[in-house]
Amino acid sequence: xxxxxxxxxxKLSMLLAILVWLSLLFVDLVRLFGILNELExxxxxxxxWILEILFFLTVYFFYNxxxxxxxxxxxxNLIWRAASTGIVAVIVSIMVNLFYSLLxxxxxxxxxxxRNFFYHVNFALISIFLISSALLWKHLILYQKSKRVVxxxxxxxxxxxxxxxxxxxxxxxxxxxxxxxxVILVSLGIILSANLKWIPYLTFREKWKxxxxxxxxxxxxxxxxxxxxxxxxxxxxxxxxxDNLFLVSLxxxxxxxxxxxxxxxxFNLPTSSVFExxxxxxxxxxxxxxxxxxxxxxxxxxxxxVDSCMSASYADAAWLELGDQESTKxxxxxxxxxxxxxxxxxxLIQNQKAAQDWAVDNRPENLEPLALRLNHNRFESIxxxxxxxxxxxxxxxxxxxEVRDGFNKEMINIISTFVRQACIAVENHRLLNQAIQNxxxxxxxxxxxxxxxxxxxxxxxxxxxxxxxxxxxxADEVGGDYYxxxxxxxxxxxxxxxxxxxxxxSAAFNMSQMKGIFQSLIQLNLSPAQFMIKANAALSRCLxxxxxxxxxxxxINTTQxxxxxxxxxxxPTLMHQVLKKKSDYLGIDGLGLGILRNKxxxxxxxxxxxxxxxxxxxxxxxxxxxxxxNEKSQQFGFERIRTLLEVYHxxxxxxxxxxxxxSLHAYVGGDxxxxxxxxxxxxxxx
Amino acid sequence: MLTIETLxxxxxxxxxxKGEIDASNSVLLDEKMQEMKNTGSKLILVDGNGLEYIxxxxxxxxxxxxxxxxxxxxxxxxFALSPRVFExxxxxxxDQLINIYETKEAALEA
Numbered sequence: 050x051x052x053x054x055x056x057x058x059x060k061l062s063m064l065l066a067i068l069v070w071l072s073l074l075f076v077d078l079v080r081l082f083g084i085l086n087e088l089e090x091x092x093x094x095x096x097x098w099i100l101e102i103l104f105f106l107t108v109y110f111f112y113n114x115x116x117x118x119x120x121x122x123x124x125x126n127l128i129w130r131a132a133s134t135g136i137v138a139v140i141v142s143i144m145v146n147l148f149y150s151l152l153x154x155x156x157x158x159x160x161x162x163x164r165n166f167f168y169h170v171n172f173a174l175i176s177i178f179l180i181s182s183a184l185l186w187k188h189l190i191l192y193q194k195s196k197r198v199v200x201x202x203x204x205x206x207x208x209x210x211x212x213x214x215x216x217x218x219x220x221x222x223x224x225x226x227x228x229x230x231x232v233i234l235v236s237l238g239i240i241l242s243a244n245l246k247w248i249p250y251l252t253f254r255e256k257w258k259x260x261x262x263x264x265x266x267x268x269x270x271x272x273x274x275x276x277x278x279x280x281x282x283x284x285x286x287x288x289x290x291x292d293n294l295f296l297v298s299l300x301x302x303x304x305x306x307x308x309x310x311x312x313x314x315x316f317n318l319p320t321s322s323v324f325e326x327x328x329x330x331x332x333x334x335x336x337x338x339x340x341x342x343x344x345x346x347x348x349x350x351x352x353x354x355v356d357s358c359m360s361a362s363y364a365d366a367a368w369l370e371l372g373d374q375e376s377t378k379x380x381x382x383x384x385x386x387x388x389x390x391x392x393x394x395x396x397l398i399q400n401q402k403a404a405q406d407w408a409v410d411n412r413p414e415n416l417e418p419l420a421l422r423l424n425h426n427r428f429e430s431i432x433x434x435x436x437x438x439x440x441x442x443x444x445x446x447x448x449x450x451e452v453r454d455g456f457n458k459e460m461i462n463i464i465s466t467f468v469r470q471a472c473i474a475v476e477n478h479r480l481l482n483q484a485i486q487n488x489x490x491x492x493x494x495x496x497x498x499x500x501x502x503x504x505x506x507x508x509x510x511x512x513x514x515x516x517x518x519x520x521x522x523x524a525d526e527v528g529g530d531y532y533x534x535x536x537x538x539x540x541x542x543x544x545x546x547x548x549x550x551x552x553x554x555s556a557a558f559n560m561s562q563m564k565g566i567f568q569s570l571i572q573l574n575l576s577p578a579q580f581m582i583k584a585n586a587a588l589s590r591c592l593x594x595x596x597x598x599x600x601x602x603x604x605i606n607t608t609q610x611x612x613x614x615x616x617x618x619x620x621p622t623l624m625h626q627v628l629k630k631k632s633d634y635l636g637i638d639g640l641g642l643g644i645l646r647n648k649x650x651x652x653x654x655x656x657x658x659x660x661x662x663x664x665x666x667x668x669x670x671x672x673x674x675x676x677x678x679n680e681k682s683q684q685f686g687f688e689r690i691r692t693l694l695e696v697y698h699x700x701x702x703x704x705x706x707x708x709x710x711x712s713l714h715a716y717v718g719g720d721x722x723x724x725x726x727x728x729x730x731x732x733x734x735x
Numbered sequence: 736m737l738t739i740e741t742l743x744x745x746x747x748x749x750x751x752x753k754g755e756i757d758a759s760n761s762v763l764l765d766e767k768m769q770e771m772k773n774t775g776s777k778l779i780l781v782d783g784n785g786l787e788y789i790x791x792x793x794x795x796x797x798x799x800x801x802x803x804x805x806x807x808x809x810x811x812x813x814f815a816l817s818p819r820v821f822e823x824x825x826x827x828x829x830d831q832l833i834n835i836y837e838t839k840e841a842a843l844e845a
Contacts (some may be wrong), residue, residue: 553758569828597791597827621826641828653828
């Protein structure tokens with residue numbers, strides 16, 4: 050495979066242009082020789098024309114490529130490129146003229162071949178200047194292009210192509226068809242020259258520079274055109290290249306567009322500061338609306354706000370205060386004034402009746418900026434601007450100017466817009482932070498939920514004498530229900546179920562205390578009643594005054610087949626007795642833990658021992674089940690649970706538990722939420 | 736909804752509770768009880784006729800004043816509780832600590 054080297058269009062077209070120019074020079078010299086010596090050189094003038102057109106095209110391709118490559122360059126650079134090319138062309142032309150004037154009466158002055166050589170050099174430079182300038186103008190004209198302008202430009206390019214070929218038609222003579230073509234091309238050029246949208250985007254300095262460059266281009270254009278007119282002298286320049294419709298109409302186009310630009314830029318100069326101002330305002334506006342990222346602080350937003358407002362109103366000084374006007378805690382932004390001057394002005398403002406009325410306006414969302422005159426030796430007018438977030442004023446900004454009545458309606462309007470935007474940014478910033486904070490709390494709650502779940506036993510202690518299962522559900526992320534088991538020895542097991550008053554996080558904390566107390570006290574081998582007494586004493590020191598815990602504790606002895614039981618204010622436990630063939634609540638008195646925080650509690654706790662037989666079922670639960678309400682606000686109640694157990698007592702504990710929970714959910718209703726924690730533990734003796 | 740009305744009678748203060756007391760509004764009950772305590776009342780009667788439901792948080796409020804009332808010799812009497820609400824007091828054992836009566840007259844006579 051032959052590997053083709055990658056073609057560099059820029060270099061290739063430049064090389065081609067040089068080659069074409071050299072061959073053009075050669076062909077013309079040969080032709081000249083033929084004409085002078087009245088010999089038939091065998092080269093028709095069409096050959097010159099074809100080479101000329103080829104030269105134009107190669108130069109066009111070279112510049113088209115090189116300008117597109119650097120299309121990022123700014124306007125000033127583009128104009129400078131055109132101007133510099135013009136300067137080079139003019140300097141070379143002047144040097145050639147100088148050379149001839151220095152020759153004096155030398156024979157060389159009439160040497161046609163040398164003259165022809167210089168003529169070709171001039172021709173090449175003029176062509177390069179015109180074609181490159183036209184392509185640069187194209188960039189300017191097509192700035193912020195519309196479809197219509199693009200079409201106009203394409204039409205112009207086609208017309209120019211036609212103008213190149215026109216030479217075959219009129220044989221390089223000035224006739225009416227030449228004039229006709231010129232008029233059409235000049236008109237097209239004028240139409241295109243109306244596209245000057247790039248000029249307003251220049252800054253004041255850039256405008257001055259571009260005026261200078263445009264002036265250079267106009268001068269170059271004029272001088273080179275004058276030269277071309279001189280070349281028309283047939284006696285000196287026998288082979289003529291420059292009396293070409295293409296070149297002449299390009300001259301007119303470059304000149305007209307440069308002139309238009311020059312004049313428009315000149316007349317734009319006085320208003321350019323306004324345009325720049327509007328542009329800065331737009332940029333400031335964008336900065337304000339973009340500054341709502343959480344990592345940006347409020348202070349930065351206010352900083353941008355003060356700067357934007359000052360530049361919008363040409364204020365000489367300003368400050369911004371947040372919070373109560375009296376307090377100095379708020380974030381302060383100060384510009385071009387000190388603390389003392391600020392206080393001096395604050396006092397002056399405070400003394401104005403209008404400002405007082407303004408400050409006490411009880412509907413801050415309707416508050417408008419207030420312009421005031423001031424009796425101050427430096428600042429004669431000020432503008433008070435309220436900062437309103439969420440219908441409440443969070444502070445104010447004060448702009449000061451050294452001229453009287455310095456704030457006009459337009460300024461106040463734009464400042465109001467800035468302030469509104471900044472306030473939205475600040476508000477969004479606050480909301481965003483709040484949302485992030487909330488999310489963090491949610492995360493924390495999830496952790497709490499996980500931790501609390503781990504406080505409930507996953508494995509319930511038991512032996513072959515009884516089967517057990519349990520379930521707990523919290524209304525919120527965390528809850529206050531508690532159940533646990535403890536194995537005293539091979540035959541003795543302790544079960545406990547508890548309910549902390551209240552719900553949510555506070556209940557969850559107390560529930561974890563209850564777990565600690567149970568796990569420590571139960572190891573002391575206490576009887577149920579003694580356990581309650583000790584637990585009450587311990588909890589009295591742990592719980593807040595208005596919190597309490599209810600609990601039921603069961604000590605199961607599987608060899609004696611007895612259950613010893615104490616209740617501390619907890620909902621009664623349901624028991625199904627096979628012998629009696631019925632389910633009933635265990636009747637036993639007992640005061641909740643943490644209610645009586647002294648020795649008297651001992652008088653309020655009972656302990657009962659009963660024996661069980663195989664098939665008996667115990668159902669421990671919390672009040673969340675009993676108090677769950679249906680749509681009619683009726684509670685699930687004790688009786689429903691009792692009936693359920695009477696029906697299903699032969700099932701396994703797990704099945705009994707499922708029956709009760711399912712029927713609870715059915716009672717509450719499909720979407721009805723049980724708004725309290727509820728737990729259940731089922732034991733079946735075998 | 737919970738409304739608590741207070742009436743100052745000649746030798747006792749009357750607290751008329753209507754609605755449901757739960758964790759969200761138990762603060763209201765606490766405020767009223769504190770107010771009673773601060774005005775130097777010696778006998779507080781609570782009319783529980785309109786009390787439809789009381790959660791553990793509500794019971795916690797009554798409970799938290801027991802000791803203070805005992806110290807300052809303030810008598811707290813509740814009357815006319817619905818059977819269901821009375822059951823809640825009873826299960827917790829508060830009926831042993833707070834005097835609960837069927838009627839206002841019974842409460843006043845005792």
